[in-house]
Amino acid sequence: MERAVTRKVFRTESHPGDSRRLAKDVVDYLAAFLDDGDVLHDLDIILTEACANVCRHAYGGQPGPLEVRLAVSPGSWIELEIVDWGKGFGDDVRFENPGPDAEGGRGLYIMRMLANDCQVRRENGENVVFIHKDIGAPRWKT
Amino acid sequence: MENLTIKRLGGALLLKYAGEITLEMTADLKRRLEAELGEGDGEVRAVIIDLSAVPFMDSSGIGFLVSCNTRMKSTGKAFYLYQLSPAVEKTLGLVQLLSFFSVLPDETALTGVCE
Numbered sequence: 001m002e003r004a005v006t007r008k009v010f011r012t013e014s015h016p017g018d019s020r021r022l023a024k025d026v027v028d029y030l031a032a033f034l035d036d037g038d039v040l041h042d043l044d045i046i047l048t049e050a051c052a053n054v055c056r057h058a059y060g061g062q063p064g065p066l067e068v069r070l071a072v073s074p075g076s077w078i079e080l081e082i083v084d085w086g087k088g089f090g091d092d093v094r095f096e097n098p099g100p101d102a103e104g105g106r107g108l109y110i111m112r113m114l115a116n117d118c119q120v121r122r123e124n125g126e127n128v129v130f131i132h133k134d135i136g137a138p139r140w141k142t
Numbered sequence: 143m144e145n146l147t148i149k150r151l152g153g154a155l156l157l158k159y160a161g162e163i164t165l166e167m168t169a170d171l172k173r174r175l176e177a178e179l180g181e182g183d184g185e186v187r188a189v190i191i192d193l194s195a196v197p198f199m200d201s202s203g204i205g206f207l208v209s210c211n212t213r214m215k216s217t218g219k220a221f222y223l224y225q226l227s228p229a230v231e232k233t234l235g236l237v238q239l240l241s242f243f244s245v246l247p248d249e250t251a252l253t254g255v256c257e
Contacts, residue, residue, distance in 0.1 A: 016166040041198075041229065045236075048200045052165045100242040101212060103205040110201055113236050 006033075006072045014055045014066040014084065023047035026068050026080075033072055036139035042114040043078065043133070049107040050082035050129045058086030058127065075140050080131040088127040093120050143170055148178055151256040153187035155179070156224075160195035163203035171206055188255055189214055190246065194225035199233050211243065222246050222255060 008029065012022040027044045034040055047068065054066045069081040095112050098105040112118040117132040145160040155178060159171060179186055189210060193199075207223070214221040224246045226234070234240050246252050 016164075020162075020164050020166055041232070044198065045200065045233065048164060048198075052200060052202060055165060097237055100239055101208060103209050103212075104201070106201040106204060106237050110233075110236055 003074045006070075006074070008070045008072075010068040010070070012066050013063045014051070014058060015063045016052070016055050018063075019051035019055045019066060020048060022066065022068060023051050026070060029070070030072070030078065033074055033141060034135065034139060035141045036135075039133075039135055039139050043080075046111050046114050046131055046133075047080065047082070049111050050080075050131075053107050053129070054082065054084045054086070057089075058084040060087070075137050077132060077134050079133075080129075082129040082131075084127050085125060086127060088122045089120050143174060146171070146174060148174070151190075151252075153185065154190055154220075154256045155186045155188070156190045156192060156252075156256075158192035158195065162198040163196055163206065164198065164200045165202040168202045168206040172209065175210065186219070188220035188222060190222045190224050190252065190255070192224045193230045194227055196227050196230050199230050201233075201237075203230075204233065204237060204239065207243065208239075220244070220255065224252055 010022055010026050012018045023044060026047055027040055030043060031040055051066060058064060064084060064086055067083040069083065071079040093108065094105060095108050095118070097109045108118070111129070111131065115131045115133045117130070119130040121128045121130060147158045149156045157175060161167070163171070175189070191207065191210070211221045222244045226245065231240070234243070246255065
């Protein structure tokens with residue numbers, strides 16, 4: 001039987017250091033649920049990429065509010081919403097892997113590779129990167 | 143950046159950074175490398191980046207490595223990666239860049255390019 005979903009919200013200002021720390025805080029919290037370093041590393045990369053995007057693009061390079069909404073269904077899946085209130089992605093949403101010489105533009109591709117579902121939405125003034133990752137039962141702490 | 147060591151080995155410059163390579167670090171790393179390339183006595187023929195002590199790297203780190211590679215190759219010089227940590231190997235693998243970079247597999251290969 002699926003256990004109850006645990007929800008938690010993490011917040012910070014989108015300075016580079018604080019954004020990285022926010023990603024780490026979420027991963028540290030998830031380490032209480034998960035027994036698999038590789039999955040935690042996947043989630044660390046996803047969160048770091050999403051938070052770095054907010055840092056670089058959301059508020060024109062200035063810091064602004066950044067929130068991670070976490071939902072955990074132990075034994076089954078994790079969902080993340082990385083939220084900002086800045087200018088949004090607009091038409092600049094690229095999930096493809098750019099050419100090898102490109103210096104940037106790999107963030108969303110990496111997130112999509114490491115998740116089962118990755119969506120970019122704008123709703124009620126919020127820019128949301130939604131992530132769903134299925135995680136098999138043996139990788140969870142009991 | 144006390145976690146950064148830069149050594150001159152023959153005609154090569156060996157950079158080793160111990161720590162995470164993320165958005166927070168890449169601008170500094172780039173600046174340090176530029177400074178080193180600008181001021182060294184004698185010509186630098188190759189840059190080697192030792193990634194053995196990097197427990198985490200994100201796409202900004204990938205961008206840093208790509209820009210170093212482009213900079214060196216555009217002036218006819220060589221760029222190598224050396225001793226990838228498991229985290230770095232995973233990240234570069236995800237974006238299919240493991241075979242794009244020249245990776246030195248061991249110390250013999252390192253010595254070979256430093257002559």
